[in-house]
Amino acid sequence: MTTRDAEATRRRLLDAATQEFAAYGIAGARVDRIAAAARSNKAQIYHYFGSKDGLFDAVFDAMCRETVDAVPIDPANLPEYAGRLHDSYRARPYVQRLATWYRLERAGSGTLLPVVMESNAAKVRAIAAAQEAGLIPARFSPVDLLGLVLHLSGFWSSNVPEYDAIATGAGGADDADHQRAVVVAAVEALLR
The missing domain is CATH 1.10.10.60 (Homeodomain-like)
Structure with missing residues (x-):
């Protein structure tokens, strides 16, 4: 071969x-x-x-690398970063499902994927540097802020069906533009 x-x-x-x-x-x-x-x-x-x-593990590693490469962090514009990450999840709906399976079935394995560890560490350093430069507020620690941004970006793709059923009838919450706008606005609110 x-x-x-x-x-x-x-x-x-x-x-x-x-x-x-x-x-x-x-x-x-x-x-x-x-x-x-x-x-x-x-x-x-x-x-x-x-x-x-x-x-x-190879599937999850490849998915993480693809996300890190496609959606680089911009610590000076975390709302837009969250919006782009949201867009990435919307374009690849399997990402949140794999992440959930990973948390459920691999969390206790003792194996931490280097790509995820390195990416998160680099993002925390970038956020810390942006805070030190006064580009973004230091209300939250860099680790906490990264966690909030990551979770908000995945908000719409990680809900239970019962929430989605309520949200769908609530003023266009099932519309892609609306969902992205909510993610961006939520991160903007964190930074006020």
Whole structure:
């Protein structure tokens, strides 16, 4: 198998696994369905990723890298950063589902993904520097402010269906522009 073929197989497995894990989590995902959707076989999953958990970690790592690369932080304009992060979640609805499965099924594994640790540490440093430069208020610590911004950006994609049912009938809350505007306004309010 050529390097190009191997990379294409690996990519197909990651794409298929992303959909499978988003739908079923780690425990519910089936490697035979992933292999079939990727037009591959189970042996390739174990060859490239070692285990189903290893495949999930690779999917989650790739998703995190994609998000970090696509949505760089702008500490001087955290409301717009939150809006762009919201847009990213809306464009890739599987992100919040995978993050929920990760919290539920991998949180106690003792494994912290370097890409997430490094990204969060860099964001905290950037927010601290912006606070020190007087670009944004220091009402919240850099760690707390980052957490609030991240959670507000994912607000609309992490609600329970009962809230969504109420919000849908409440003045256009199901409209993408409205949702983004709420996220941006909420972060602006944090910074007042």
